[in-house]
Amino acid sequence: MPLEDMANAALEMLANAPGARSDPEGTARAVEAALAAAPHDLDVRLGAYRFYFYTHRFAEAVPQAETILRIAAQRLNVAADWREVGPDDAEFTAAKTAPGLYLQALIALAYCYMRLGDFERGQPYLDKAFELDPTDRFAAIRLVRAAAAADEDD
Structure with a gap:
C-alpha cells in the first residue's frame, strides 16, 4: 500500500x-x-501525542513529541540533534508552521518530563526553546515558573 x-x-x-x-x-x-x-x-504522531497528553500518559507522549521534533527538524533542514540547533538555523521567531512545530515539540518534551517529575531532563528543552525564540511566542515561561516553584518546595 x-x-x-x-x-x-x-x-x-x-x-x-x-x-x-x-x-x-x-x-x-x-x-x-x-x-x-x-x-x-506527522498528523498521526500529533494525534497520538494529543491523546497521550490529554489522558495524562506523559511517558507515552514523550516518544511522540520526540518524533514530531525529528520531523520538524527534517522539514526545517536543521541538525537532527536538537542540542546542535541554533537561532540562525531557521526563522524560529517567524509565524511559520515548521519553526512553530519545532518550538512546540521542545516545549512539549519539557512539559512531559516535568510532569513526570524529571525537571533536570525537561529544563534543557526549555532552555533551547528560549534560545531559539527569545520572544517566547508559545509562553514557555509558565513552565519555567512552575519548575522554579517546584525547586523551592524541595
Whole structure:
C-alpha cells in the first residue's frame, strides 16, 4: 500500500476512535493501530501525542513529541540533534508552521518530563526553546515558573 494510502487509513482510524473520555481503551487501541499503520506521518504522531497528553500518559507522549521534533527538524533542514540547533538555523521567531512545530515539540518534551517529575531532563528543552525564540511566542515561561516553584518546595 502506498505511504499516502497508509497515512489516510491511519487518520481514518483516529477519526473513528471512540473518544478518549468515553472509551480510553478503545481510543488507545485506535491510536496504536494508527501508529503501526503510518509511524512516519506527522498528523498521526500529533494525534497520538494529543491523546497521550490529554489522558495524562506523559511517558507515552514523550516518544511522540520526540518524533514530531525529528520531523520538524527534517522539514526545517536543521541538525537532527536538537542540542546542535541554533537561532540562525531557521526563522524560529517567524509565524511559520515548521519553526512553530519545532518550538512546540521542545516545549512539549519539557512539559512531559516535568510532569513526570524529571525537571533536570525537561529544563534543557526549555532552555533551547528560549534560545531559539527569545520572544517566547508559545509562553514557555509558565513552565519555567512552575519548575522554579517546584525547586523551592524541595
